[in-house]
Amino acid sequence: MESFDPTRTLLLAARQASGSSSASASSSGSSDTKQGSSSVSAFLSTLIPIFVIACIIFGLFLFFQKKYDRVYGPRTFLQTLDKDEYSPKQSPGAFGWTKEFRELADEFVLGHSSLENYLFLRYFKTLVVISFVGCLITWPVLFPVNATGNAPNTSGFDILSFAHISDGARYWAHSLIGVIFFSFVMFVITREMLYYCYMRQAYLLSPYNSSKMSSKTVLFTDVPVEYRNVGAMEHIFPNAKYIWIAADPEDLEEHVKERDQASVKLEGAEMKLIGNYVKKQIKANKKNRGDSEDGRLREQESGSFDIAPKERPTHKLKPLIGKKVDTIDWSRGELHRLIPEVAREQAEKRDPKSNKLAAVFIEFDTIRDAQAAYQQVAHQTPFHMTPRDFGMPPEQVIWSNLNQPWWQRKMWSAFGTAFATFLCIFWTIPIAFAGIITNINYITDKVPFLAWIQDIPPQILGIVTGLIPVVLVAVMMALVPIFLSLVARQFLPTMPAVQAKVQRWYFPFQVVQVFLVTTFTSAATSVVTNIIDDPTSAPALLATNLPKASNFYIVYFVLNGLIAASLQFLNIVPLLFALFLGKILDTTPKKMYNRYVTLGGLGWGAFYPKMTLLGVIALSYSIIAPLVLGFATVGFALMYLGFRYNVLFTLGTTVDTKGDCYARALKQLITGLYISEICLIGLFAIGSAGNGLVSLGPLIIMIIMLIATVIWNMELSNALDKHSRILPCDLLADEYRDEDTEDVAEKGGATNGHSKKLGSATSTGLYQLPNSADPPAPPSGLVGKIKSFIFPTKFASAAVLSRYILSPFLTQPVRPYTEKEREEAYLHPALTAEVPIIWLARDPHGLSRREVGACRREIGEGIEVTDEEAWFNEQGRVEWDKTHPQKAPVWEDAPEY
Incomplete structure (x- = not known):
């Protein structure tokens, strides 16, 4: 079960709190300060009830926390977990849990939960670091520059944004600070990509992971009929250890x-x-x-x-x-x-002579052999005998898709991409409509047939402009990842591949619909009457009001930080099942047992894009409205605390992508840099039209920065793409085997559709990272942490992480497989059910x-x-x-x- 995510329901709730006030800033066209933005009062009037609601939610968490251990601390006692997976028992008292919460390091999650959950927490910490350092870089310079500007019709938060600037000479500050901050963000993303590669290498090569059967198993699809037998596969892969040719279950x-x-x-x-x-x-x-x-x-x-x-x-x-x-x-x-x-x-069907699917699972003696097979061209005809996936456990295989021919899979992929693109375009209509509803009362003077709206009582109008858009956006946004997941499940062979594809499709949708459409419709709606009066002023008016739209996202970060974080602590979905839903739905002992022993997990493909979008928003407004970075810092920090509690005490992992979604989220975060740079280029260009050559310098600098960002992005992908997917040979070179448990190599015939060539049910092939020269220990103290941050190749290498960071739990291999478990591992579930x-x-x-x-x-x-x-x-x-x-x-x- 996925953790409850309220962010999509908060999108337009924030708009009704900030949008109306910012819209009033320019709706009348008056230069009077009284008509300016009342963003500060709107923010304060929103913050107080939001803070009260968050306190009530957190109070409910404290009340229920000790009453429902299964909801708020299953990882501390659930007997179906291994003892190495337990989190420490929480101390007694309403706030007793804070002791263990403070003492446990995030790295604890690596050995007691999963790499996925650890990297998810690290993603929030990365966003906090970027936002906080962004405040240190931008605020000392841009706040005074913006505050001393003299643009009319600005007040409140707007005087701290680009909207308060009318002198083109001040653009130099924005361009130079932008270069510094964007360079820092590029460094952080590069550093985190390197860290991810090193951590992935150390984690996957630990004895715990390398002893798993899946770590040495490769899935091949589109296998020609003549190769769907053990003898032919052994001829192509002589170092294969076990071969499972997927049987066609038919009826x-x-x-x-x-x-x-x-x-x-x-x-x-x-x-x-x-x-x-x-x-x-x-x-x-x-x-x-x-x-x-x-x-x-x-x-x-x-x-x-x-x-x-x-x-x-x-x-x-x-x-x-x-x-x-x-x-x-x-x-x-x-x-x-x-x-x-x-x-x-x-x-x-278990007879070797039964009909076979066009899919073969092959376990190799070593990870090195498996990776070599995964990267090689196995057949002379393109798209035949394609290595489709590597390191996937059998429970994450989508068996119904294994027999699809390559052309059908490509057609489904093209359809899914077209469908996602269609959603990005089509969803603009209802989302934009919801955005317009929030400011509908500001366009009634120019649209006569809407004049009746002014006669609606204020209480009812508040519901129309506030509640209805929120519900509409919530329903529309909830359906999108479900649709995308259904399409991806039609052709992809594994669940990690489905999550990766959904993440690729869903993130552009989030950027277009949740960010760009709502931002520009808000800015356009607030000045629509001015544009109607003077259409030629549209570019300048939109440029002026675009920074003012940041007021909405200030409230949005407050909502996410307080409400979303407190709801994460409350863990509302499991709580509802514990209170009454479970009593209604779980009517048999088996249903009760399954719900009790199963830990919920997050759907990475749908969840990462939502969090990444928040980072994109913070980056996009980092220069034109740097105040957003401060609220983003607080919002990310609070969400980090909420998710950290769940990762430590309640969550499991339902889909293991081996950190692939984390790496993709870092790359998608670069979108925020592009949007910010393009917006600055546009603002500088519009400003140069009215200020002459004085704005040309900042414009040129930002164009050069945009080109540099593109080049860096391409080089980063070229340098680390393979490292984020393939384990390097120098780390695989020091493989060792436990000779006491390794059987003498033997060749044998095929049974039950698979072949045993080397080893036995207790065979292990464990790996030890190169350790001839002791890696340096990560330096301690503040200066040491800064050194580790700046020099990841030295203080965060795979050898360092393996020795000093990974939990001792990962140094123990999984229990040996029985002969039956090994024989049935990658057989179709229908054959073994x-x-x-x-x-x-x-x-x-x-x-x-x-x-x-x-x-x-x-x-x-x-x-x-x-x-x-x-x-x-x-x-x-x-x-x-x-x-x-x-x-x-x-x-x-x-x-x-």
């Missing part, structure tokens, strides 16, 4: 789905039957207390229960028009038919035991039905032993692939 996959659905129906119906009977008996016992125990004994002895046929669960085979059947009897009959049928088909266990809750009347026996008799062999480890309490509610989840019938010690 088996649908039959497994039908079997599992029948199991779910049976389990739900049995629980409904037992639960209703228990509640009925509780009511009867309250009326006849003396006879209750005797009646219970008679029921248990006779095995008969007073259940009318109409009290048994029923359902229709087809919606609305289907035949109504007894759910329990129908489900038992379906399972009786499907269980042996599925077992027979699974045995047939076991019959789901029917887990009922035991009742005091013996009805559950009767149903367990009836299920076993009518379904036959091949299914496990039990009512152990779950029970109905005295109030008729289902409970299970949460203190020992390993005792649950559905518990399994799954391997880490």
Whole structure:
């Protein structure tokens, strides 16, 4: 389950707080100061209620935090986690958690959670550093320059922005400070890209990760028919260790789905039957207390229960028009038919002679061999036997897409890109409409048919201009990543690839719709009457009012910093499930167990673009309205604290991209530099038209800066693109093996569609980073941290990070795989899917035991039905032993692939 993200609902909430006041600055065209921007008063009137709401939300967090450990601290006790994954137990008291929160370093997340979660926190810290240093660079110079300007119709926050400048000679300050700040941002992004490459190398080559089967496994797609056999693949890849040729499940996959659905129906119906009977008996016992125990004994002895046929669960085979059947009897009959049928088909599909998909998984002896195979051209025909992915665990494979031909995959990719582009254009209409609604009362004097709006009572008008746009934008923005994810899932072979594609598609949409459209529509709406009166003044008016639009983003950062951060602490979605949604939706012990033991995670493809957009906004306004950087610093810092709590104590990782989304987010952050530089070039150009040659120098400087940014961006990509995807050979050269556990190399025939060539189920191929010369320890103290920041190649290399930063947990390999786990690792799930266990809750009347026996008799062999480890309490509610989840019938010690 994804963490709740409220930022999209805050977009126009901020606009109604700031947009109306900034719009009034120029709507009348009067030069009177009274008509100027009232941004300070608007900000203060917004800050107070927002602060109060944030305090209430945080107060709710403090109230519920100790009552619901599963919501606010599952990583401190959840028994399904390894002991190395635990976070320290939180200290008692309302603020006791702050002790562990302060003491734990972010690097703790590397060994106890994941690289993904660590880099996500680091991304916020990077944004905080950029914004804070930006304040130190811009404020001492640009605040005095802007404040002493003499542009008319400016007041409040606007006097600290470019809008207060009318003298072209002052542009020199903006251009030179812009060069300094933009250069710093370029350095930080370069530094973080280097750090990411080094951290990725150290993390993936740690014994923990390099001992995983997936670290040495490559997925090939579009495999020609003649190569879909073990012998042919061994001929091409003689150093292959295991080969899994994906079997074509054909009808088996649908039959497994039908079997599992029948199991779910049976389990739900049995629980409904037992639960209703228990509640009925509780009511009867309250009326006849003396006879209750005797009646219970008679029921248990006779095995008969007073259940009318109409009290048994029923359902229709087809919606609305289907035949109504007894759910329990129908489900038992379906399972009786499907269980042996599925077992027979699974045995047939595991035969090496069965039909195969155009996909092959190959595990190699070493990571070096796997990387070599991943980078080589495997077939003479283009787009055939393509190495599609490397290092993906089997649970993140989208099996339905493995058999797609290359041309169909490319068509889907082109369609997805066109669809995302279409959304960027089409969504402009409703988003712009929502932006116009926020300032609708300022254009009624020039649009006669809207004059009736002025007659609307202020309270209702406030709802129209405030609530309706917020709801509209929230719904529209919520649908976009869902649409994009659905398209990506149609052709990409793995979940990390889906997240990466969604991130690529969704970020441009965020920039265009959430930033550019709302910014320019706000600026245009506020001066629309002036433009109608004098169309030739449009460029100058928009240039003047564009910096004033920063007032909206000042409020936006306050909203994100206070409301979004406090909601992260509250962890509202899991809390709602703990309070009442879980009681409604989780009606069986299995559903309760699954929700209890499963840690939620973030959807990186949809989440990173939203955070990156905030960074882009801060960079875009860094020079023309530097005050935004201050509020951005506070906003990012507060959001960092909120997400940090969840990463330390509540979140897991659902999709592992190995930090790929973090690297892409850093590259996408460069968009803010381009927007800022282009805006400055435009403002300088407009200013030079009215100020003569005095503005030409700043204009030339900014054009040169833009060209330098483009060149730097290209060189950065060329230099680090491969390093961010491929592990370097010098680090792979010092591979070692544990000779005690490495079997003698042997060649053998193929079984079950895969081949074992080298090693055994306990084989390990662990890596040790080059350590002949001890790497320097990261320097301590403030000066030391500055040195580490400036010289990442020396103090943040892979060897340094491996030795001094990575948790000792990562120095231990994963447990050895059993022979069965290795054989079935990359087989199609339909071939290995076991019959789901029917887990009922035991009742005091013996009805559950009767149903367990009836299920076993009518379904036959091949299914496990039990009512152990779950029970109905005295109030008729289902409970299970949460203190020992390993005792649950559905518990399994799954391997880490």
